[in-house]
Amino acid sequence: GAVVSQHPSRVICKSGTSVKIECRSLDFQATTMFWYRQFPKKSLMLMATSNEGSKATYEQGVEKDKFLINHASLTLSTLTVTSAHPEDSSFYICSASPGQGVQPQHFGDGTRLSIL
Amino acid sequence: AQSVAQPEDQVNVAEGNPLTVKCTYSVSGNPYLFWYVQYPNRGLQFLLKYITGDNLVKGSYGFEAEFNKSQTSFHLKKPSALVSDSALYFCAVRDNTGGFKTIFGAGTRLFVKA
Numbered sequence: 001g002a003v004v005s006q007h008p009s010r011v012i013c014k015s016g017t018s019v020k021i022e023c024r025s026l027d028f029q030a031t032t033m034f035w036y037r038q039f040p041k042k043s044l045m046l047m048a049t050s051n052e053g054s055k056a057t058y059e060q061g062v063e064k065d066k067f068l069i070n071h072a073s074l075t076l077s078t079l080t081v082t083s084a085h086p087e088d089s090s091f092y093i094c095s096a097s098p099g100q101g102v103q104p105q106h107f108g109d110g111t112r113l114s115i116l
Numbered sequence: 117a118q119s120v121a122q123p124e125d126q127v128n129v130a131e132g133n134p135l136t137v138k139c140t141y142s143v144s145g146n147p148y149l150f151w152y153v154q155y156p157n158r159g160l161q162f163l164l165k166y167i168t169g170d171n172l173v174k175g176s177y178g179f180e181a182e183f184n185k186s187q188t189s190f191h192l193k194k195p196s197a198l199v200s201d202s203a204l205y206f207c208a209v210r211d212n213t214g215g216f217k218t219i220f221g222a223g224t225r226l227f228v229k230a
Binding site: 004006034042043044046049091093095102104105106107108109110112 | 148150152157158159160161162165167204206217218219220222223225
């Protein structure tokens, strides 16, 4: 089945550091990938839609300059949290689908980001 | 605008008993409906989907869900719960009017007691 790999699984770093998270579709091409942020006690919030070869589409309230998304190829999207602060600490999850419409999304295992 | 509601934060059930996790949706046009499960510190795993056809959909790990158009519901069910079913369950909807965005419910934590 379709596999999405997310790396790293856990990051602990100091405030002010920029952190890059990678999301790869291993056995399919994904023109579109999604980035979510999951808050404590579950809520899954869509941050942005990553489009291969074009700019990402951000949801309302998500800072574009804070959360940089690059979708350089059909199998890789990256999320960079720039100048991270403790309030950026969260669980970040990416997803992708082999096709549009009826295909379910396949999720990476998430990245636990902790900013000290 | 499309939306999904999962009215229960937590569902508790004894092992061997049937379980139901509720989901209602609101979407323009015909919906694509999905259920996902999340285990601790992991991404979401696809369980089942409803696109069209038979209202009773069967999925992974013995789960099934019933699509009810008149009640705009898509409840997840399993005839006999296992302790290993304890996890966080998300209902999701995607409209088929040209959008590709999937909206997730807030999630329901299922706790199965031995």
